[in-house]
Amino acid sequence: MSSLSAPSVRRLDPVLVDRIAAGEVVERPASAVKELVENAIDAGARAIEVTVEAGGRRLIRVVDDGRGMTPDDLDLAVERHATSKLPGGDLTAIDTLGFRGEALPSIGAVSRLAIVTRTPEAEAGASLTVDAGMKGQVRPAPAQRGTRIEVTELFAATPARLKFLKSDRAENAAIAETLRRLAATQPGIRFTLRADAGQPLVLPAETGAEAELRRLAAVLGQDFLANALPVSLAREGFAVAGHVGLPTYHRGAATHIHLAVNGRPVRDRLLLGAIRGAYADTLASDRHPVLGLAVACDSGLVDVNVHPAKTEVRFREPGLVRALIVSAIHDALRRGGARSATTGAGPRRRAPVARRPPGRRSRRDRRSRRGGGR
Ligand SMILES: Nc1ncnc2c1ncn2[C@@H]1O[C@H](COP(=O)(O)OP(=O)(O)OP(=O)(O)O)[C@@H](O)[C@H]1O
Numbered sequence: 416m417s418s419l420s421a422p423s424v425r426r427l428d429p430v431l432v433d434r435i436a437a438g439e440v441v442e443r444p445a446s447a448v449k450e451l452v453e454n455a456i457d458a459g460a461r462a463i464e465v466t467v468e469a470g471g472r473r474l475i476r477v478v479d480d481g482r483g484m485t486p487d488d489l490d491l492a493v494e495r496h497a498t499s500k501l502p503g504g505d506l507t508a509i510d511t512l513g514f515r516g517e518a519l520p521s522i523g524a525v526s527r528l529a530i531v532t533r534t535p536e537a538e539a540g541a542s543l544t545v546d547a548g549m550k551g552q553v554r555p556a557p558a559q560r561g562t563r564i565e566v567t568e569l570f571a572a573t574p575a576r577l578k579f580l581k582s583d584r585a586e587n588a589a590i591a592e593t594l595r596r597l598a599a600t601q602p603g604i605r606f607t608l609r610a611d612a613g614q615p616l617v618l619p620a621e622t623g624a625e626a627e628l629r630r631l632a633a634v635l636g637q638d639f640l641a642n643a644l645p646v647s648l649a650r651e652g653f654a655v656a657g658h659v660g661l662p663t664y665h666r667g668a669a670t671h672i673h674l675a676v677n678g679r680p681v682r683d684r685l686l687l688g689a690i691r692g693a694y695a696d697t698l699a700s701d702r703h704p705v706l707g708l709a710v711a712c713d714s715g716l717v718d719v720n721v722h723p724a725k726t727e728v729r730f731r732e733p734g735l736v737r738a739l740i741v742s743a744i745h746d747a748l749r750r751g752g753a754r755s756a757t758t759g760a761g762p763r764r765r766a767p768v769a770r771r772p773p774g775r776r777s778r779r780d781r782r783s784r785r786g787g788g789r
């Protein structure tokens with residue numbers, strides 16, 4: 416009898432709720448880095464320093480010089496569904512990277528999270544720790560202006576997740592990739608990454624006319640500068656801008672495609688498909704272009720609330736966006752072709768990059784890339 420009776424429905428313990436939700440937000444150390452760096456960007460930081468040890472397992476530290484938090488805000492910030500970023504509660508008017516109010520409580524549920532923060536007006540800072548979901552007390556603490564967050568003992572309370580982590584090297588590579596993707600969209604912010612004994616990644620703040628291009632080159636490789644064409648096109652409320660690589664400058668994987676929608680790095684199928692379509696006539700099907708493109712539109716024309724990691728978006732007018740991207744890339748490539756054919760005395764000698772057969776360049780390119788460690 417009793418084995419047939421249904422188990423009664425009961426509410427989950429809040430600590431368990433957070434741990435379950437954390438599984439979606441914090442998949443590996445790189446996802447924690449993404450959330451913390453996004454928070455620093457949203458806080459208006461001009462410099463963001465990330466330090467990780469043992470691939471993020473032992474330590475993730477993110478220090479920013481942003482607006483910081485008052486003690487009361489700090490107290491609330493680690494609670495679930497607490498955010499300062501949706502003032503009107505309007506999900507169609509999102510202009511920050513965060514808006515779910517879930518990242519800090521999720522990280523705190525699966526690690527030991529220690530925060531020290533100070534607003535510019537305050538004389539002293541405030542500190543708070545959350546240990547595997549158990550929240551401590553906000554206390555006064557000496558602090559620089561901005562916020563310093565340390566995550567230790569990541570996944571200690573969720574051993575299954577810990578077991579699925581890859582080598583330190585692989586986790587560090589994922590962290591560096593996450594940081595590069597965010598940095599590509601924020602040329603004005605200085606980023607530093609120190610990961611174990613590896614060479615630090617330093618991306619100085621870029622200003623001036625070519626700031627975006629210079630940051631893209633810092634992220635994609637300096638030879639992008641000589642192989643990039645500017646892109647800019649707007650139509651019916653959507654605009655696309657950035658730089659695309661010449662068809663002769665390509666990679667064996669789609670790793671050098673950087674896309675952003677309203678300042679948010681995304682890996683969106685629609686956009687990737689549009690790019691593939693735009694290069695279909697000029698690139699072999701197993702090769703991928705190198706580019707950085709930013710789509711901008713009214714926030715009501717795109718839904719970013721598709722997935723907890725916010726890397727997918729849904730456009731109100733997908734066909735329009737696709738066509739815009741294809742036209743923008745085609746325009747740029749056409750202008751690029753004309754440029755190499757008309758500049759200088761001898762077009763053939765002046766345009767070696769555009770005219771070299773793709774196969775030959777790609778093999779050499781791949782070898783030199785490997786040698787360069789990227
Ligand atoms: N580095 C920071 N500097 C200043 N305020 C911060 C910082 N990190 C977090 N906060 C504050 O804490 C709140 C909660 O952060 P949390 O990342 O959990 O949520 P969110 O960013 O609002 O949304 P999401 O879950 O989508 O990231 C933020 O809304 C912000 O007010």
Ligand SMILES: [Mg+2]
Pocket residue numbers: 450453454512513514518519
């Ligand atoms: Mg956030």
